[in-house]
Amino acid sequence: MKKVLSALLLAVLIIPVLLAAAPKAAAETVTINVYNWGQYISDGTDGAIDVNKAFTEATGIHVNYMTYDSNETLYTKLKTGGSTYDVIIPSDYMIGRLISEGLLEKLDYSNIPNYQYIEEAYKNTAYDPTNEYSVPYTWGTVGVIYNKKYVDEADIGSWDLLWNEKYKGKILMFSNPRDAFAIAESRLGYSLNTQNEEEIRACAELLLEQKPLVQAYVMDQIYNAMEHEEAWVAPYYAGDYLQMLEVNEDLGFYFPEEGFNFFIDAACIPTSCTNKEAAEAYINFLCDPEIMAENLDYLGYSVPSEAAKEYMDEEAIANPVAYPDAETLARGEAFLSLDQQTNQLMDKLWLTVKTSGGANYLLYGGIAVVVIAVVLIVILVSRKKRLARRRSGYTR
Amino acid sequence: MRKAAKIVTVIIFVFLYVPMMVLAVASFNKGADISVFKGFTFAQYKALFEDNVLLPLLLNSVIVAVVSALLSTALGTAAAMGIHRMGKRARRLAMGVTNIPLTNPEIVTGVSLALLFAFVGTMLKIKNVLGFVTLLIAHITFNLPYVILSVMPKLRQMDPNLTEAAMDLGCTLVKAFFKVVIHEIMPGIISGALRAFTMSLDDFVISYFVYGPTFVTLPVEIYNYTKKPLHPKIYALFTLLFIVILLVMVLMNVLQARDARQRREIAPLRKKVRQ
Amino acid sequence: MKNKFLAGPYLVWMALFTIIPLVIVLYFALTDSVTGRFTLSNLAAMKDYLPIFLRSIWLAAISSIICLILGYPVAWCIAQTGPKVQRFLYMLVMLPMCISFLLRTLAWVAILEDTGMINSLLGRIGISPLPLIRTNGAVILGMVYNYLPYMIMPLYTVIIKIDPRLVEAAQDLGCDHAQVFGKVTLPLSVPGIVSGITMVFVPAVSTFYISQKLGSSGTTLIGDVIESQFKTAYNPNLGAAMSLVLMILIFICIGLMNRFTGDDDEVMTL
Numbered sequence: 014m015k016k017v018l019s020a021l022l023l024a025v026l027i028i029p030v031l032l033a034a035a036p037k038a039a040a041e042t043v044t045i046n047v048y049n050w051g052q053y054i055s056d057g058t059d060g061a062i063d064v065n066k067a068f069t070e071a072t073g074i075h076v077n078y079m080t081y082d083s084n085e086t087l088y089t090k091l092k093t094g095g096s097t098y099d100v101i102i103p104s105d106y107m108i109g110r111l112i113s114e115g116l117l118e119k120l121d122y123s124n125i126p127n128y129q130y131i132e133e134a135y136k137n138t139a140y141d142p143t144n145e146y147s148v149p150y151t152w153g154t155v156g157v158i159y160n161k162k163y164v165d166e167a168d169i170g171s172w173d174l175l176w177n178e179k180y181k182g183k184i185l186m187f188s189n190p191r192d193a194f195a196i197a198e199s200r201l202g203y204s205l206n207t208q209n210e211e212e213i214r215a216c217a218e219l220l221l222e223q224k225p226l227v228q229a230y231v232m233d234q235i236y237n238a239m240e241h242e243e244a245w246v247a248p249y250y251a252g253d254y255l256q257m258l259e260v261n262e263d264l265g266f267y268f269p270e271e272g273f274n275f276f277i278d279a280a281c282i283p284t285s286c287t288n289k290e291a292a293e294a295y296i297n298f299l300c301d302p303e304i305m306a307e308n309l310d311y312l313g314y315s316v317p318s319e320a321a322k323e324y325m326d327e328e329a330i331a332n333p334v335a336y337p338d339a340e341t342l343a344r345g346e347a348f349l350s351l352d353q354q355t356n357q358l359m360d361k362l363w364l365t366v367k368t369s370g371g372a373n374y375l376l377y378g379g380i381a382v383v384v385i386a387v388v389l390i391v392i393l394v395s396r397k398k399r400l401a402r403r404r405s406g407y408t409r
Numbered sequence: 410m411r412k413a414a415k416i417v418t419v420i421i422f423v424f425l426y427v428p429m430m431v432l433a434v435a436s437f438n439k440g441a442d443i444s445v446f447k448g449f450t451f452a453q454y455k456a457l458f459e460d461n462v463l464l465p466l467l468l469n470s471v472i473v474a475v476v477s478a479l480l481s482t483a484l485g486t487a488a489a490m491g492i493h494r495m496g497k498r499a500r501r502l503a504m505g506v507t508n509i510p511l512t513n514p515e516i517v518t519g520v521s522l523a524l525l526f527a528f529v530g531t532m533l534k535i536k537n538v539l540g541f542v543t544l545l546i547a548h549i550t551f552n553l554p555y556v557i558l559s560v561m562p563k564l565r566q567m568d569p570n571l572t573e574a575a576m577d578l579g580c581t582l583v584k585a586f587f588k589v590v591i592h593e594i595m596p597g598i599i600s601g602a603l604r605a606f607t608m609s610l611d612d613f614v615i616s617y618f619v620y621g622p623t624f625v626t627l628p629v630e631i632y633n634y635t636k637k638p639l640h641p642k643i644y645a646l647f648t649l650l651f652i653v654i655l656l657v658m659v660l661m662n663v664l665q666a667r668d669a670r671q672r673r674e675i676a677p678l679r680k681k682v683r684q
Numbered sequence: 685m686k687n688k689f690l691a692g693p694y695l696v697w698m699a700l701f702t703i704i705p706l707v708i709v710l711y712f713a714l715t716d717s718v719t720g721r722f723t724l725s726n727l728a729a730m731k732d733y734l735p736i737f738l739r740s741i742w743l744a745a746i747s748s749i750i751c752l753i754l755g756y757p758v759a760w761c762i763a764q765t766g767p768k769v770q771r772f773l774y775m776l777v778m779l780p781m782c783i784s785f786l787l788r789t790l791a792w793v794a795i796l797e798d799t800g801m802i803n804s805l806l807g808r809i810g811i812s813p814l815p816l817i818r819t820n821g822a823v824i825l826g827m828v829y830n831y832l833p834y835m836i837m838p839l840y841t842v843i844i845k846i847d848p849r850l851v852e853a854a855q856d857l858g859c860d861h862a863q864v865f866g867k868v869t870l871p872l873s874v875p876g877i878v879s880g881i882t883m884v885f886v887p888a889v890s891t892f893y894i895s896q897k898l899g900s901s902g903t904t905l906i907g908d909v910i911e912s913q914f915k916t917a918y919n920p921n922l923g924a925a926m927s928l929v930l931m932i933l934i935f936i937c938i939g940l941m942n943r944f945t946g947d948d949d950e951v952m953t954l
Contacts, residue, residue: 046622051633079622080633089918093523095530095539096621182818189916227901228818241442243799285536353718360917368736368909370902380742391943410861411764414757421758424829425780428791431801432783435794443794444801484694491691503691506698509706512882512938514890516907517927520914521705524924528708550701553694607782613893618914631786632893639790647787654782658775666768 044075045099045291048087050278051080051233052256053102055311062307068298074291082232083189091116097285099292102150104276106191109140109350111281117146118282124293127300130320135277139349147279148296151252151314154337154345155192155274158235158254160245161265172200172269174246176219181226185238185247188230190363191348192274193220196248199272199346206349210358217362224370239264251334255313266334268341275345277317429651436644443644453645463627463646470610470626473541477548478606484549485556485605486598490590492557493564507554515551519618522547526619539621547619548609555608556601563597706931712924726925733909733926737933740906743820744889747827751835751884752877754828759839759876760869774840777833785830789897792829796822796898818900826894827884834883842876843869878941886934906930 047065057063065076079098081087084107090096091111103111111117122128128148135149157174163183168174175184175196187193195205197216207213228244236253238244240260254266280296282289298304306324309316315335316322322330330336351359431443436454440447457463492503510518522543530538571593575585591598613628620629631643716723730737762773780788795801796817803813816822846869854864892907899905906926913923 048622077622079625083916085918086916089914089916092918093527093914093920095523095527095537095543097537098622182815224901230901241444241799243797287536357718360919364909364912364917365732367901367912368733368904380738388940391940410865414761417754417757418761421754421832422776425777425832427795428788428829429780429783431791431794432787435791443791444797444799444804484697487690488694489691491688491694494688495691499688503695506695506702509698509702512886512934513931514886514907514934516890516892516910517709517931518702518705520910520923520927521709522701523914524708524712524920525701525705546701550697553697557694611782611784613784613786628784628786631784643787647783651779651783655779658779662771662775665771669767 042075043073043288043291044077045288045295046077046079046097047100047295048079048081048090048098049100049102051082052236052253053080053278053312054078055308059311061311062304064299064304064308067304068295071298072291072294074294076295084191085189091283091285094285097287098283099286099288100280100295101283102278102280104278104348105138105140106348106350108147108279108281110356111283112141112146113350116284118284118286118289119145120148120282120296121289121293124290125297125300127297127302130300130302130305130318132317132319135317138277139347140277141279147281148300149277149279149317150299151309151312152275152277152317153314153335154251154268154276154342155195155248156251156254156266156268156334158239158247158249158257159265159267160239160242160261160263162242162263163245164265169265169267170270172196172248172271175248176200176223176226177246178226180246182228183245184223184226184228185235185244186223186227186230187248188232188367190359192248193230193363193366194359195274195348199269202271205272205274205346206351208351208355210355213355213358213362217366220363220366221369224366230367250314252312252314255332255334268337268344270344272344272346275342275347277347278314432644433648433651435641436648438641438644441641443639443641453641454649456640457642457645457649460642463630463643466625466627466630467646469624470628473544473548473624473626474606474610477545477552477609478602480545481549481552481605482556482598482602485553485601486560486594488553489557489560489564489594493561507557510551511554511558515614516618518551519547519615522550522615523618537621537623539619541621541624543619543621544616544624544626547615548612551612551615552605552609555604556598559601559604560594560597563594567593709924709927709931712921713928715921717919717921726921727929729922730925730929733906736904736906736909737929739903740889741933743823743903743905744827744885747824747831747888748835748881748884750824750828751832752881755832755835755839755880756873756877759836759843762836762840763843770844774837777836777840781833786893789826789830789894792822792826793817793897796825817898818903820899820903822898823895823903823905826898827888827891830891830894831884831888834887835880838879838883839873839876842873846872882938882941885937889934890930 054064055061057066065078069075081090084103087101087103088107088110091098091101108117122144125148131149135152136144141147157169157172159169159174164174164180168177168179174180175186177184187196194213194216197219198205198207198212201212201215201219203209203212203216229238231238235244235247235249236257239247239257242261242263251266254264258264258266280299282292282296286292299308300318302318302320303324305316305318305321309321310326310329313329313335316325316330333341434446435443437449437451438446439450439452488503492500495503526538526543530536567590571589572585575589576582580588611628612626613632616626616629617632620626631639634640634643713726714722714724716725758777762770762777765773793800797803798813798815798817800817802816807813850868850872851864854868859867889905890907890910891905892911895903895905895908910923910926910930913919913926
C-alpha cells in the first residue's frame, strides 16, 4: 500500500515538472495551426499528394491541421477567442466581414512570391479590393447534387427540386444561414446580397415552407448521406460533388436556372496568429503552381491560376462542373459582406426556421398541466406529512 | 414475475451490446460503409497500426485522463477529509458546492468554463489560452465530485478511534495518518480515481467546449470526424479498446473477489482487537 | 489531520472553476451581444424557444420513465444472483459506458437508417423501408440506450441494501409477491429511483449529439440550440441565457425530486 501511495505522490510531484518542460521541447520545431474547411486539402488518400506533409518536408515547419464546416463556425471560433490560428481559408463574404471587424492581419506579399501566379480575375475583388488580406485558394459554385436512380430527370433544372414534395425526407439542406438564404433568394428572384428586411423575411417563409421536406440541415455530412443514398437531393459545392462522384457514380449535378452562388475561398491570416512568417510560407506553398495543381486535381474545385492549370489533369480542366462555360457563369453571383443588422436578422430567422415545427401545443399544454399538478401534489403531501409528524411528535 | 424480470434482463443486455457488435463487425468490413458488409478483412487493423493521427489523439486522451484522475484524487481525498471534519452547516455548504457540477448538465458546465477561459484569455491578453491546461482544469473540475462521493462514505465508516489508537501505540500524527486513515479509505480512493479516469477518458461534451487546437482528444476528433465519412480504422481501434477494457474489468473483478475474501477473513480478528 | 482546512484548496478550486463560471454565464445572459450593455432581451427571447424547452423536457421525461421501467427488473435480477455473478453482471452494465458514446450512437444510426441494417433486411424480404430514424422514437431510443446504465447502477445499489428479513417479515405477515413488492421493496428503493431518474433526465434533457444524429430537423432540442449559439452562430449571450434557464429548470426539478427522498429518508431511519 505504501508503495502505491508513494508512487502516486511521486507522480503528482513529477507531472508539473514534465508539464513545465514540455513547451520547451516543443519550441525547437515551429508549428503552425491551419484551420480549413473539411475535405478541403489533398491529404494523401488514393495516392494523391499530402500537402501538409510536403510542406513540412520542404520547410521544416510542422502543420497542426484542423477543419471547420462553415464560414460561420470559423467566425465563431475566431470571435470566441482563446485559440490561435495561423492560416484560415474563409470564403469571400466572410473575408469582408472579418476585415471589417479587424480580425485579419495584413499580409506581407513579399513573403508570398507565388502570388504572381494568381490570375488577375481573382484579384481586386469586392471583399478585398486593395489586395491586402487574402490570397485566393480556389473558386467554385453552388449547385444541386441529385441521385439519378431516384430523381426524375423531368424534375431537375431549377431550385424547385428542393421544394418538391415527391422527395420528402430525402432532401438535405445547408445548415449555415448564408448559403440557405441564398437558395431562397435566387428562387424568389432577389439579389443574393439583399439587405431588404422584407425580402429576407420572405426567404425565411420559403425556407420554413421547405422544412417538412428536409431530412436534415447539414454540411459535410452531405458526403456520407449522398454517397450511400440515404438522401437523394442536396445543394452543395461543385468541387465536393466531383469528390462524391468518385464514390457513387449515380450522382448528378446541375446549375439551377434561377442563378446560384459563385465564390472564391482565399487564405488569410487572423490576428490571433503567432507565427506570421511561417503562415505566409504556408500560403506561398499553397500557391506554388505544381502544388496547387496536384492539390486541386484531388479536390475537384476550380483553380484560380493559369500557371497551375498547365500541371493539371486535362480531363479535370475540361470538366464543365468545375469550369462552367461563360453563359452559365453569368448566372452566378458572388456574396458580399452584409451589414451587421442584416447578419443578425438572418441568424435570428435561421434559428427560428431550424427550431420551428413539431410543436404540438395541445400536447405540451397537457404536459404543463400534469407537471403543475404533480408539483402541487408533492408540495401538499410533504406539508401534510410534516404536519402529521409534528403533531405525532407533540403527542408522544 | 421473477421469470418476466429475467427475460427483460436478458433482452436489455442484448440491447446494450448490439451497437458494440455492430462496431466490431464494421471493424472487419472491407467496405468503408458501416451498414453494408462487403467481406471480411484485417486491413482496418493494419491501417490502425500504421496510423499516425488516431493513436496520438488516443494518447492525448489517456494523458488528460491520467493526470486529471491523479490530481483530482489527491485534491478530492484531502477535501473529503476536510469536509468530514467540518461542522454541520459548513459541511452542508461544501456538499452543496460539490453537487453543482454533478447536477448541472454537462453542456452548461462546458459552456460556463469556455466563457471563463475566454474571459481570462482576453484579460491576460493570452491568445492561445485554450489547450492542455484548460482541458485539464475542466476535467479535474468534473472529476472532483466523483472522488469526494466515493471517499466520503469510507470516512464515515471508519472508526474515529483508530487514529488515536495508532498514536497511543507510538505513531506520530503523520505516520498514523498514512498507516491508518489512508489505509482505511484506500478502496474509496481507488474507486474514485478509476471513476475519474473513465469519466475523463470518454468525456466529449465538456472537452468539446474547452479544447484548443494544440491539444485535441479522441472523442472531440471523432465528433469532428463524424461530420465526414468515418474511417473504418476507428472501429478497429474501439474494438481493441473494448477488448482491453473487458480484460481489465475481468481482472479487477477477480482481484476484488480475492480482496473481499481476505477482508472477510480479517474482519473477525479486527473485532477482537477492538474489544 | 483533524483539520477541516484540508478542504481549503478544493473549495478555492470550486469557487474558481464552478461558481465564477456560473456568474459569468449569468453576466452573459444579462448583457447584449453587440453593445455589451445590461438587457433582459436574451431572457425575454426564451418565450420563442418555449416549444423547444418543452420538447426537450418531454423526450427526456419519457426516456427516464422507460429507463426506470426497463432498468428496475434488471437491477432487481442482478441483486438476486450470487455475489460473484452479481459483480460480473454489474460490470457488464458498466462496460458499454467505457466505449465512446459518439460511436455507439453512430452504430444506432447504421442500424436504423433508411439504408441501414434493419431496413435493408426488410427490403430483402420485400418490405419497403420503415421510417425508423429521424423520429422522436429514435431520439428516445438513443437516450434510453445511452443512459440506461445510469438508472441501473443506483437502483442496484439500493436494492441490494434492502434487508431480506424485511421481505421475509412481510411474507410471514401474509403478503403475496405483489404486495411484498408494492409495500416493501418498491418504497425502500425510492432513493435509488430518484437518483436514477435524475441521472438519466439531466444528460437526456441537455443532449445535442443524440438529437443531431438520430433526430430529424423537427426534433431540435435545447442542447442543440445552446451548442449552435456557441459553435456556429456566434451569439454566446443568447446561449448563456438558455443555459441559465436550463440550469434553473433542472435545479427546480431536482429540488422537487429530493422532496420525495427527503421524506422517505426519515421514514427509513425510523
